[in-house]
Amino acid sequence: MEGPGFVIGNIAKGKDLWDRHEEIKSIWRALEKSSVLLKAPRRFGKSSIMYHLYENPQPDCTVFFHDTEGMKSPEDFITGIMANALVDSRFKKFLKSTVKWGKNIFKLVEEVDVAEVRIKIRDGIKDNWQEKGLELISTLREFDRRIIFILDELPMLVQNIEKKHNPQTAFDFLHWFRSVRQMPDMEKIRWIVGGSIGIEHILERIKAGTKTINDFHILSVGAFSIEDGTAYVKALLKNEGQLARIQPAIIEKILDIVGAPVPYFLQILVYESLNEMRLKQRTLNKEIIERAYFEKVLGPASRTYFEHYFTRLKDYYDEHCEHVAKRLILEVARKGKVDKNHLFKLFRQTCKGKLTDEIFSHLMTDIENDFYVSYSVNTKTYSFTTNVLREWWLRYYDLVEE
Ligand SMILES: Nc1ncnc2c1ncn2[C@@H]1O[C@H](COP(=O)(O)OP(=O)(O)OP(=O)(O)O)[C@@H](O)[C@H]1O
Numbered sequence: 183m184e185g186p187g188f189v190i191g192n193i194a195k196g197k198d199l200w201d202r203h204e205e206i207k208s209i210w211r212a213l214e215k216s217s218v219l220l221k222a223p224r225r226f227g228k229s230s231i232m233y234h235l236y237e238n239p240q241p242d243c244t245v246f247f248h249d250t251e252g253m254k255s256p257e258d259f260i261t262g263i264m265a266n267a268l269v270d271s272r273f274k275k276f277l278k279s280t281v282k283w284g285k286n287i288f289k290l291v292e293e294v295d296v297a298e299v300r301i302k303i304r305d306g307i308k309d310n311w312q313e314k315g316l317e318l319i320s321t322l323r324e325f326d327r328r329i330i331f332i333l334d335e336l337p338m339l340v341q342n343i344e345k346k347h348n349p350q351t352a353f354d355f356l357h358w359f360r361s362v363r364q365m366p367d368m369e370k371i372r373w374i375v376g377g378s379i380g381i382e383h384i385l386e387r388i389k390a391g392t393k394t395i396n397d398f399h400i401l402s403v404g405a406f407s408i409e410d411g412t413a414y415v416k417a418l419l420k421n422e423g424q425l426a427r428i429q430p431a432i433i434e435k436i437l438d439i440v441g442a443p444v445p446y447f448l449q450i451l452v453y454e455s456l457n458e459m460r461l462k463q464r465t466l467n468k469e470i471i472e473r474a475y476f477e478k479v480l481g482p483a484s485r486t487y488f489e490h491y492f493t494r495l496k497d498y499y500d501e502h503c504e505h506v507a508k509r510l511i512l513e514v515a516r517k518g519k520v521d522k523n524h525l526f527k528l529f530r531q532t533c534k535g536k537l538t539d540e541i542f543s544h545l546m547t548d549i550e551n552d553f554y555v556s557y558s559v560n561t562k563t564y565s566f567t568t569n570v571l572r573e574w575w576l577r578y579y580d581l582v583e584e
């Protein structure tokens with residue numbers, strides 16, 4: 183049987199998507215009652231799970247997948263949702279017969295291309311996107327199937343609206359989007375949203391508060407279990423390395439180096455180890471894996487694997503706040519495990535009175551979301567979940583000014 187292959191950076195589809203059965207089951211279950219917000223740090227596999235739901239819908243569901251990253255206004259959002267739906271023939275038929283004010287628009291679908299329909303929709307909502315958009319989306323209630331809209335990158339959309347327009351429009355959009363979900367008789371329509379930036383950060387910035395998203399059922403996507411991680415590494419080595427026999431010690435070594443079995447990091451290490459093995463024309467052993475890790479995975483040529491984690495800090499914060507965040511991450515990387523109180527003291531010391539105390543908890547939430555730093559409630563300490571990012575940080579970012 184063909185096994186999984188490398189898909190480093192792209193959405194893992196089909197045979198390349200390993201496991202995640204439990205998460206997928208939980209999402210379908212949750213969708214019966216409410217919309218779903220998928221939460222996980224960067225590169226854990228949110229988009230891959232969402233794409234699987236899109237490609238394998240339940241029989242009574244029509245699922246649409248939207249990457250909202252390119253949308254920059256509420257009008258873009260409404261237009262994108264409605265126009266893309268027209269790709270589905272059942273939907274096309276339905277829209278043409280039902281939508282009142284849009285009847286003329288959707289009548290055109292057969293004759294003109296979708297691009298023109300987009301322009302018409304945009305034109306139709308431009309004077310009052312809130313009201314017209316609500317009206318347009320509410321017509322979907324009449325559709326005879328369940329509809330699931332998947333919005334990958336919702337936080338990015340809100341951020342784009344904030345940047346292109348202003349915080350108020352972003353705020354209005356979130357309230358409006360909530361009212362769409364809360365409209366009576368809308369049980370048939372559900373939303374699955376996710377994103378690579380922590381939504382809390384954006385909500386805080388536009389002063390929207392979590393009330394705007396508190397109707398979502400939140401599901402966290404974690405790393406693989408040790409068993410699934412082990413089986414995954416084995417399957418990758420077999421399929422990509424054509425290795426007939428794989429010693430358990432080899433798999434253990436890979437898992438040991440990576441830390442929490444996040445598929446992205448497992449793939450990178452297996453990929454670099456197999457390259458190293460071929461280069462040396464040897465069989466795979468622990469030394470080769472170690473060399474691949476220290477020289478290749480953490481080597482300068484691999485910056486692209488991780489750079490996006492760090493550029494994020496610039497997008498999030500002004501210069502001062504970015505500096506403070508970097509200093510806090512560095513402390514966790516250096517110490518391995520850091521007491522919350524110690525970090526708070528360091529925060530006060532580094533920000534020199536320029537930031538209020540409550541910024542600390544926002545910063546730590548963002549750092550947890552993005553940098554695989556986890557908080558242990560029992561010991562009140564922070565530590566890196568995966569070794570890779572910790573060692574990466576220590577190697578390249580150990581020079582933050584005190
Ligand atoms: N179930 C999986 N099986 C195999 N590989 C996976 C799986 N999930 C994620 N990956 C790997 O991790 C990478 C990131 O996955 P994906 O893009 O789905 O994550 P994400 O959480 O959406 O990331 P981001 O936060 O950057 O948007 C993929 O390119 C793939 O290499």
Ligand SMILES: [Mg+2]
Nearest residue numbers: 228229334378
């Ligand atoms: Mg993604």
